[in-house]
Amino acid sequence: MEAAVAVRALTKVYRVHERPAGLAAALRSVFRRTYKEVRAVEDLSFTIEPGERVGFLGPNGAGKTTTLKILSGLLHPTSGEVRVSGHVPRQREASFLRAITLVMGQKQQLLWDLPPAETFDLNRAIYGVPDQAFAETLRELETLLDIGALTKKPTRQLSLGERMKCELAAALLHRPGILFLDEPTIGLDVSMQLVVREFIRKYNEKRGATVLLTSHYMDDVASLCPRVIVIDRGKLRYDGDLATLVKTIRPDKRIVLVFATPPDRAALERVGTIVELEGTRAVLRVPQSEVREAVGHLVASAPTSDLTIEDPPLEEVMRDLFARPAEEPSEATP
Ligand SMILES: Nc1ncnc2c1ncn2[C@@H]1O[C@H](COP(=O)(O)OP(=O)(O)OP(=O)(O)O)[C@@H](O)[C@H]1O
Helix, strand or coil: CCCCEEEEEEEEEEEEEECCCCHHHHHHHHHCCEEEEEEEEEEEEEEECCCCEEEEECCCCCCHHHHHHHHCCCCCCCEEEEEECCECHHHCCHHHHHHEEEEECCCCCCCCCCCHHHHHHHHHHHHCCCHHHHHHHHHHHHHHHCCCCCCCCCHHHCCHHHHHHHHHHHHHCCCCCEEEEECCCCCCCHHHHHHHHHHHHHHHHHHCCEEEEECCCHHHHHHHCCEEEEEECCEEEEEEEHHHHHHHHCCEEEEEEEECCCCCHHHHHCCCEEEEEECCEEEEEEEHHHHHHHHHHHHHHCCEEEEEEECCCHHHHHHHHHHCCCCCCEECCC
16 A cells, blocks of 8 residues: 655755844845755655554654645755655645645634635635535534534634634545644643544544644643654654653653552652652652552552552653664664
8 A cells, every 4th residue: 555655865954044143244144145054854764654643743943844844745855755645745736735734733724804614615615625525524524623603703703722623624624634733732721632632533533544743742642643753853763653662761650649548758759759749649650560569569558549550741751762862763663
């Protein structure tokens, strides 16, 4: 089967005009411009199969948005090869544009003074969606996103979360099979993040769509993406199973306990490292191999009303990964 996304040795270099300090130097630079190169993406390779949900992670300025723009055909690669559903994105063929969508949480496509329904209609015309298919998809998206009552109100009157849901609907009306989502939950409150997340999952499952998603909310990635591609300063740091990455970088677990009465700190310290202790609730960090024994001790030492075992938060895993010197990228089988 043809890969949904195939990237080989992709490099993108921006050429940026350097503006010198001081008036005289600034004037001189009008006649003789100096440029510096920003290597936003460097020798990046990965493949995504149809139907996969992949998290695209990296610190600020790592090159995620640049890569997504290249995959969507908005930017030319400096070198390397990119295929999306068999197309060369930069050619922006109609069949390519119908196959993909790019949602950028920081930018909007909805027309500000008009109701979302008008943008939906505009997209119907742009993509040439037949009337019946349009009506069906719209009904389906309105139900999934619960936006039926909103689409007739001017966009400027909608809340951020309501607008984001309408943005997603506008981006999916042509039923693309490949979704590039750049921070689709940015600025949303926790409950709206959940709504958007669940919607992405349902769309992926129902349509077998491929999803490549960036998010600064690690919960989005942890709950949606079995596989992650991690880049740092334009270069690949990791490509593979999220669970394996967590296990490799942070081979410890968290035991979250609620005791019947406030526990004894010293007794807890004998079992593991205390991450949190407030009233009757305690969070302990213990090496993975000692979890079973630790739980045995804890349960025997005092009555507990709740106990869960969790992975360390993905934020911490990422922080630890980026604190390590970059070596050869590790690649696990997705
Ligand atoms: N149009 C541009 N001209 C020059 N440099 C750019 C341009 N766009 C991005 N860059 C630079 O390229 C690098 C990668 O930026 P990019 O926006 O792709 O990163 P990102 O991983 O999406 O970051 P963030 O998480 O902060 O959104 C950064 O150093 C950025 O300053």
